[in-house]
Amino acid sequence: MVECKLKVLMLAPTPYFSDRGCHVRIYEEARTLQSQGVDVRIVTYHLGRDMPGIPTYRICTVPWYKKLTAGPSWHKPYLDILLFFKALQVARSFAPDIIHAHLHEGAFVGYFLKKMLGVPLIFDCQGSLTAEITDHGFINDGSILAKCFAALEHFINNSADFIITSSSAGAHDLVTHWQVPDHKVKAVIDGVDTAVFRPYEKNECRSALQLPLDVPIVAFLGLLNRYQGIDILLESIALLRERKGQIHFLIMGFPEDQYIHKCRELGLDEMVSFTGRIDYAEAPLYLSACDIAVSPKISLTEANGKLFNYMACALPTVVFDTPINREILGDAGVYARFADAADLATRIEELAADKAGRESFARKVREKAERDHSWRARGETLLEIYRGILKAVRSEK
16 A cells, blocks of 8 residues: 655744745755655745745735844734634645644644644744743843743643754753653754755855955854844954954845944954845855854854854854754864853964864864765654654554
């Protein structure tokens, strides 16, 4: 007898696809599952663009909501109500076997769909909800509102049949801090397609992008905000300027306007180029123009997906010393003290001056990306989780 194709309804309460880390995880998970015979449908907000080959359904247009960047918003509740009704409409014709909900809002919507449809809910958790909204300065830590969000987070965590996390630190936090049973949690960290993200000829890329050919270039790719450590990075660049460092920085991402202004105020214009938002498909070419990559992200629970792309493009990578970064890079990373701008500047400066060291790290990170971080392997892990949950649910009936 021919086995029926597994059908998965993905909930993405975000303006997918907008060329940022969370969206890359959603896209790559869906793509690798499709390549392994799974029928995947994505339901998301009205903003963003459709990616090729993956059926995507959107809520009705909300003309006043135009936010593409990450972070909390008081508009989210009514957007998620619209997401629920759109997902319900799609589910009635699609008849999914599993709901795969991204982010806490997705899992909250997924809980009600689970009750109505009678199918299991997988929660794809990319960090603590309460930690995120306090890190973004949306609410004050310890406030009554923070306690309300913590109660909501606890409910969401316990509403899913299984939780996958984007880091082992996230899985540990769920078990130790949120008391989720450890048999219901598994880390499925991000991956990378090393056939797409690979090194291209450096000088050709630099010439095409009109970048200097005679100095080391340091790449940053991602959202530009305090949470991603951009303010610390600019402090480090200012220190390097004082040390007369001959280094250039290519900062790729959005929203860039406030940081362009800050660079001017600090007198860093000649050391920094901003690209604005770049297409995910063009990221390998931009990264290949560089010699070093940096990620000064300051979250201790959220994943750091850009590292996989850095590694696949053979870029020696400087990060803060956190469990999440260690899990991804291992001994192939260059580590600075956490949230220390001076130490970050020193690590970048040392690497920029050491061509042989850069070449050694470049080989290490590329080999590790190919060996340990393929999306194909991540997809196989997801399939195992799906089948295990379906088997458990059916045995209970």
